[in-house]
Amino acid sequence: MKDLFPGYYSPSDEDFLELWQKCIFIFDTNVILDFYEHRNETHEDFFKVLDAINFKVLDAIKDRLWIPHQIALEYHENRINRIKQAESNFTTAKKLLDQTTETLSQNFNSQCFPPEVVQEMRENVKKVFDTFWDKLASCREELIQIRGISRDSAP
Numbered sequence: 001m002k003d004l005f006p007g008y009y010s011p012s013d014e015d016f017l018e019l020w021q022k023c024i025f026i027f028d029t030n031v032i033l034d035f036y037e038h039r040n041e042t043h044e045d046f047f048k049v050l051d052a053i054n055f056k057v058l059d060a061i062k063d064r065l066w067i068p069h070q071i072a073l074e075y076h077e078n079r080i081n082r083i084k085q086a087e088s089n090f091t092t093a094k095k096l097l098d099q100t101t102e103t104l105s106q107n108f109n110s111q112c113f114p115p116e117v118v119q120e121m122r123e124n125v126k127k128v129f130d131t132f133w134d135k136l137a138s139c140r141e142e143l144i145q146i147r148g149i150s151r152d153s154a155p
Contacts, residue, residue, distance in 0.1 A: 024064050029074040032067075033082045040142060090140045097129040 002009055011019065035043070050058065104125055108118040 022064075024066050025061055026066050026068065027071070029071045029078065032071075032075050033078055036079075036082045037086045086143065087140065090136055093136055094133060097133055101125050101129060 101122065105118060105122050108121055
């Protein structure tokens with residue numbers, strides 16, 4: 001019975017060992033596309049781990065890595081959209097910063113605070129948000145350079 005329905009039985013330790021020694025590794029399209037959305041630190045950590053193990057894991061399985069045509073096709077069909085999505089996160093952040101500044105100003109104006117206090121608050125918030133945006137813009141530029149993303153693909 002076990003031979004007829006092996007899917008209903010847990011593999012033995014020997015079966016798992018054989019599986020890991022003979023299996024073929026296939027990466028899903030999203031695994032590959034997710035590299036466009038990970039932070040640079042994630043990429044660096046990933047390659048540090050590979051470097052620490054001297055790429056032995058990849059060397060051991062390199063003959064068993066396979067990217068089927070369908071996955072390669074899906075990668076190419078979705079690549080630009082995934083890049084645009086990653087970049088749109090920066091646009092969304094900028095809009096949120098601008099909206100927050102405006103909302104704070106409106107709320108302070110409606111609360112009968114002295115105009116000079118409202119103006120000072122607005123200027124201080126704008127300075128902080130501008131500094132934050134400069135850092136985000138720098139990250140965006142880094143994303144473009146490191147990922148090889150052309151400005152033509154930007155949203």
